[in-house]
Amino acid sequence: MQDFILTAEILDKARTAIESSLIQAGVRTALLIDGAGNILSNCGQDSQEIDAISLAALAAANLGATSQIAKLIGEEDFSLLFHKGKNGNIHFGRIGEELILITIFGEEVSLGLVRCRVAELTNTILQIFEG
Amino acid sequence: MIDKKPGKDFHSEIDEAIDNLFIPFAQPGEKKPAPTAAGTAPEDPAPAGAVPQCEASAAPETAVALPQEYAAFEEALLSLEWEISAANIATCRSGLAEIQKTFDATKSGAVGEIFTLMEKILEAMSVAPQSVPTSAPKTLKEGLHTLLAVARAEDLSLLEDTLIDPTLSELRSAVPNIPKDYTKLVAAAPAGSEAKEEPPPPPAPEKSRTREPRAEAADLGLELPAAIPAPAPAGLAEAVNVHLTVLEKCIEKRIIPLENLFAKSPGYEKLLAIHVELRERLEKERQSLIAALAGDYRPGTQPPSEEAAVAETESRPCPWPLLATASWGGRSVAFVPEQIAYEAKPPKKTDAPFYALTNLKKGFFGKISPAIKGELLRQDESTLKALRVPVVGPAPGPEENTLLIACKGNCCLAFWLPEPSRQIEVPATASWTPAREPDSLFAGQLELGGKSIAVITIRSV
């Protein structure tokens, strides 16, 4: 596994991409983390209120666990990981091998369109990180 | 990346920091029972807040049984909500078409528009899902419920204000790149924002908003002659000829260049198709008009010159009995009071070329709507939050602390003024000269007490 050396520039670019794609579309919070649960970027209106460290660690573990579940039923990985609540929903997306994008949004935002945007953003962020 | 002095210093600094962090709690070799972990540590409850709560799934949304077409469409919408895929969009579109078949087309023009807008949203989703607001599936669902209510309603007029209008405006704002008050513009167009003398062309098929034509004309704030003379057949032929010239120009100068541009740009196939279809329809229209004119067709009829128009209108009185006068950029100007959506010292002054309406909020949780008035109030809070109004003129100077936002239809402009405006009554004797360029910011000049006041009006685009 490669060590990340993050520059402020990469992080800025990633943050801008997330803000313009997800936050402006009404997503409450978007967290970019790595597979070990470290937070790379934390955007959105609720970003200061949630316990991001715990969320990131659990999300990383959650994705790891789900991909194990996938393997148990003969899948490589699941393409959609989403939890629905009464007022809030959370969507997890993999970005390449190492990164995870967590998106938290309310009832008024459609999952389908969040998925579209996340898919598009995934490519953008990959390009940013791969230079 | 890090300051100099690597090696020993850095290491001892690390050690020291770690010792400081942990030493107060345990001395080396000393048995020091931890206050709470003693004994039964494994049973210690973990901090409750750290455990994520599992939410029960949302309650079922519709309890009442729906007619079959509606149920099918609702199901298609649920799939769409989950995943925007070509198949899901296609199911939705056919589901919508099925519902439309069950409708009596004469019931209300607004209903037809609901279908059109819903179809447009679905179309936009299939072409460029990123351009569609994330709330669009929800808006579509509201459209569906409105349609159902309309289908079940005895008296549509009861629904119009409470249900149909709000639904229409939500649907409109969910369609990307469509002016918000689309139908209103169509309805207002015959009144003519450009003070030309030709009689209006045969009115476009009336859409939903025919309830208050007078009010609309009035808040359009433009010179509306007391009575439009009934078009004489000769005048009609003339007008249609002019219309044909404009139409030809429009096709040649606007649509065809765009078509060529889209044809060259990969990814714009859909827009190209839309433009081709538009052009073909307009050309057909042109042909049928020419056919209808028969011998009266005179290609290249120019619109009456602007001077003539001015001469015609010069003697008119000022169209507004009340005006709000102010000084702006060193000159005397006046605004139409009905168009003023906001005028005060705003909570936040910026020198940006756009003024974001969120700056008008009082406090973090405040709303924008209490601060504004007039037509702008028709927009919902979320739209208002996103609105950025272009500021006319240079960045505000130190004395220019009053912000005036004037709105009409889908067009808003912001002005920084040194002082709040003053309302005046315009005497009937005041001399009024309409502006020559219909596209300018100014509607005309008012001569009042030896002073020349330029009247600023906003025209919806």
Place this chain on the structure above:
Amino acid sequence: MALIDLSKREVHCKIVYYGPGRCGKTTNLLTVHSSMADNTRGKMLTIETKGDRTLFFDLLPLNLGTIQGFNIRIQLYTVPGQVMYAATRKLVLKGVDGLVFVADPLQVRRERNIESLEDLRKNLLDYGLKLEEMPLVIQFNKRDLVDTPIPTLTVEELEADLNSTLKVKTFEASAVTGMGVFETLREISKLTVRYVANKHLLHDRK
């Protein structure tokens, strides 16, 4: 993999407590959590499952403060000890910077200790890491049981079983009483922060 957040000048170090099931890894973290001041420790995250075993992991973030302009944060993790949770255990090791191997002194767990250490070695290799090259300390836990009739292993036996080739620092501890917990943590923190600093801040000047 340590994360170095240059925009905030933060260094995150991940220390994992590893060991066989019920050896007291979570208890170590709970003791640390309950003994530290609020301003230096974060919120302890445990995932409650039935019984007292860790199913996923526990996490305790600590803030070491600023050293040479870098704010250093340490995150303590535990792994689920039970053999059957191999997948999660391996997952928690992802990106590890330092390790505490917690050994259980019960006679009956002797084999479990050895198996667990082997399991650790193997899992690290899968991430391309060598146990010998990682910051590591071994904690002989539950020393309070020595004075009870329960048959326990001696320190010599444990050394022979687990540390004969590694030759790392060992600590006698009793996680339930707090003895040795901070000594262990202090040593592994020093080793780990140095390791991360050497790797990224001092030599790896990209």
